[in-house]
Amino acid sequence: MRNWSAKIIEHGGSKRIAVYFEKNAKLIARIKCLPGAKWSQTLQVWHLPDHTANRIRFNLPQKDNGLNPDKKEVLTDFRHYLITKRYSENTIKTYTEALTSFLKYYNNKEISHINNNDVIVYQHDYILKKKLSVSFQNQIINAIKLYFGILKNNTIVVEKIYRPKQERLLPNVLSKTEIKKILEAHQNIKHKTLLSLIYSCGLRRSELINMKPRDVDSHRMVIIIRLAKGKKDRIVPLSPKILSLLRDYYKQYRPKVWLFEGIKPGSPYSAKSLQNVLKQALEKCKIQKPVTLHWLRHSYATHLLENGTDLRYIQEILGHNSSKTTEIYTHVSTKSLQNVKSPFDDL
Structure with a gap:
């Protein structure tokens, strides 16, 4: 006999799946692990995104997709x-x-x-x-x-069944000067730490949002990325400068569940808010390029390569399955190109 019920509700201007159950520590812990789960203080209920997988999970009618x-x-x-x-x-x-x-x-x-x-x-x-x-x-x-x-x-x-020919697009990379301008654009320590952590560890957006305080290991000077892409854990090196910044941030904000939380305590920082933090930084330092959060990750990998870091280590840090994925950064690194002298200079 199931000890919960669920229904579709309107909350915060969008449809959500409300899950009702008697107060139970185990059930609360389970629902907290589901992506997008939030507690509504107003409605006194846990709610999740309304999508097909969640409708199936809670035995709710599926959206009509026009199929026979x-x-x-x-x-x-x-x-x-x-x-x-x-x-x-x-x-x-x-x-x-x-x-x-x-x-x-x-x-x-x-x-x-x-x-x-x-x-x-x-x-x-x-x-x-x-x-x-x-x-x-x-x-x-x-x-x-x-x-x-x-x-x-x-x-x-x-x-x-054949696949289309893959586009060979190079990753977008910023210079160290541009990165420094972006990371120093915000005076707000939370915003500064958010962007600095993405660049200094080569994180994906979701990896930053899903991070918890316990994932920062100051004794080993590493950060543990849990259940990243491909459901794999990995560790990345922790910069002493970032550790200092994280400590200052933690003392001021005291996050309860997630390392970076939204307006409501215990709720994760939203992807949209994180993108806005970057957008505001770009406006402040007057960088006109269409920079995304992933550009910071690409820049981190390229700068590691230019500093002489072995590709195998970069592959491990970024969490790439294949070395071929990591090798693309050799095509955007300018270290070797800077040593090439153009014959135009001899004219």
């Missing part, structure tokens, strides 16, 4: 598979939305009759005609290969 009943059943089975495989919330959302798009295109065709040529037609007549990105196309293919790879009695040969 047989396709809806397929999508539900696929979601259950992803959940039991413990894919992240974001991956489940991405893959189910991608597969929904494909199934909707062939809404009136039986699953068992969909073949490899249908995949090609969908890419040509839908993705290319709508001028959708290579990234989106890859997400569709990932979802199709994953679903039809586990489905029996179908006419698709997964191994023959």
Whole structure:
């Protein structure tokens, strides 16, 4: 017998899933671990983002996506598979939305009759005609290969589904001078520490938001990044300057649960607020480039490489699965290029 109930509510201008249960330390600890979980003091209830994975988790009706009943059943089975495989919330959302798009295109065709040529037609007549990105196309293919790879009695040969040619885009990198201007733009110690920690440890935005005070190990001078991309833990070196900044920040703000919290104590700092902190810093130091938080991570990796750090260590620090991902920074490092003399100078 379940000891909770859930329903869709309107809260803070958006739909949320409210979860009701008797006060229980174990249940509170469990719901706190779910991404986006928040406590409403006004409503006296825990609530979560209203998306498909959470609707399935709490046995709520799923949003109508326009699919025929047989396709809806397929999508539900696929979601259950992803959940039991413990894919992240974001991956489940991405893959189910991608597969929904494909199934909707062939809404009136039986699953068992969909073949490899249908995949090609969908890419040509839908993705290319709508001028959708290579990234989106890859997400569709990932979802199709994953679903039809586990489905029996179908006419698709997964191994023959090809991917689009990858774009070879270089990461955006800022100079050390630009980085210094950005990090020194804010007088507010919380804002300064937020941006400084991302750059000094090469963090992803989500890694910073999900960090807790206990993850900072001042004795070993490392920060533990827990359940990062790919559900992997890793450690990154902790700069003495950052440790000093963190201590000053901690004394002033005394966070309760998360290292960086929002306006309400115990709630994590929002991704939107973090982006705004960067935007304000750029305005203050008059940098016109369309800088994102990920540029700080790219800049950190490139500056490490230019300082002579071995690529293997950079790979470990950034949490890359493949060394090929890390090797891209060799193409944006200017250290070697600065030693190349242009023949134009001899004219």
